[in-house]
Amino acid sequence: MTINPVETPVRTAPASKGTPRRPRRTALAGTGLAAAVVLLFLAKTTLGDVVVPLPALAAILRGETVPGLGFIVMEDRLPAAAVGLLAGAAFGLAGTLFQTLLRNPLASPDVIGVGYGGAAAAVAGMLLFDLQGAGLAAVAFAGALAVALAIHALSDSGRHTGSRLILVGIGFAAMLQSIITSLLTRTDVRAAGEALHWLVGSLSGSTWERAAVLGAAVALLLPGCARAASTLRILELGDDAAAGLGLNVRRSLLGLVVLGVALCAVATAVTGPLSFIAFLSGPLARLMCGGRASLACSALAGAALVLGAELIGSNAFGDTDLPAGVVTGALGAPFLLWLLVRSNKRGNGG
């Protein structure tokens, strides 16, 4: 059997009264999230050390020259907002894919070490081979995929989707962190400083070129996500039921893992590992949709989280600019603890 005891309490949980009608709730949540993303995007482009009034923003977007403000908007804030939006969506999709696939909210790539696989490979690429852009993304993808496949193999070909996989993943995360640290201590201080800055995760280095690389990658992967959504609907009924409905379970699992790893890796290569976005987006979207996860809502939730974190980091602490990754880490850690406590109460602690 592929069913493990971790899910049993969920399935036999006592009736929750008054379940909301789903499609309307999902549409409502999606609209709300999309509106939040638009607002945060606008806020990111207008707020900061220099406030850009909306009429000036409109003028800049029309291509008029606005002295002083034009450069800040076009070369700094807009690319950062675009990268934040795309990376957040990619992290959100990757996290929800993994969490749904492995039927465990703890199984997001940034918790189970897949993200660290990408980060370690990227740091090695940066420090040892001076890689950037698409090359860096490819290396991050290879590293993340290698770790994902290793975790899969060590947790008995994915048959243990519960605690064992999570523990193997956390073991990998710890090992990879030490590899990253050793890489950092072996290189010269200036290069190490850059890599360290990247490792925190931030949008400050965003350029149009990076936004374009990320945009192209996400656009390429989106059809896969549409397909994944319909596959996940069947796969979430359990491997046996899915196979009975004519789904090739092994092939689908592999395809979904590669897709999730690719999304996570391209975003990581551009922004650095923005901690906990992949982990938070799915549960946040689920909360808003009334208990049912939707990939589109998760993507929007991820984008909103990254833009919100960036906005807080660059505006809430006076003269100090905190990178988005610091803010997401500070948000995500308490949530992780809350999830652990809650799942332990339910008797299914990952």
Add this chain to the structure above:
Amino acid sequence: MADMARLEARELTLGYGSATVVRDLTLELPAGEVTMIVGANGCGKSTLLRGLSRLLRPASGSVLLDGRDIHARPAREVARVLGLLPQSPIAPDGITVRDLVGRGRYPHQGWFRRWSAEDDAAVDRALAATGTAGLAERSVDELSGGQRQRVWIAMALAQETDLLLLDEPTTFLDVAHQVEVLDVITDLNRERGTTVAIVLHDLNLAARYGDHLVALKQGRIVAAGRPADVVTEELVSEVFGLPCRVVPDPVAGTPLVLPLGRHRTAAVAG
């Protein structure tokens, strides 16, 4: 029933890793009938069903669907002919009954063919056949065990297959719900002519609801045939290692197995 899909196993050997569970087994499901697969715990009956439903690849031998190797055919094509209700399917959190039953239409959809009026009609038929139409908008989490099991059967029915395999569909249900589930399956068999195979651990219900009964022991078929011919005191003693009396079921006329334990068997003690 000449045009019904036929499922057979030829010299089928199944196992997990190096442990062989089903050995060299040949079996054909009688078309249009309900076949009950019975046997002691660990005899391989669930493994046999996994093999028949292509969840498990044979170590040797083959499973043939309409004469062709089931593993050589596209998975979706098989799923349009052969439905399966596994032992513990997972109901996603918060899913409604109608949504869950609708997922049974998956093999009928494709890249370009999305949800259609025909799918809606199939879901309605499945809900009606299982008496769950009134629950359609309810969340599956809220249902009782018996209702939930009927909903899962409805999902398998929405698949609209000629063949349906069920792995212990009455486990964890009280006796009223066990009978209810078996009645629904019998309706399906009588009204649509669906060929059904059920792994069941209740020998008396198997004898009552089965047209055909297959008894397994250590991965081999010990006896197969009409329950009235097959279920005897000798067979039960061989398959389950249990001394018993077999009397005609006063309700259905089928064989009724009355176990002889070490205690409370006053009537036959002397």
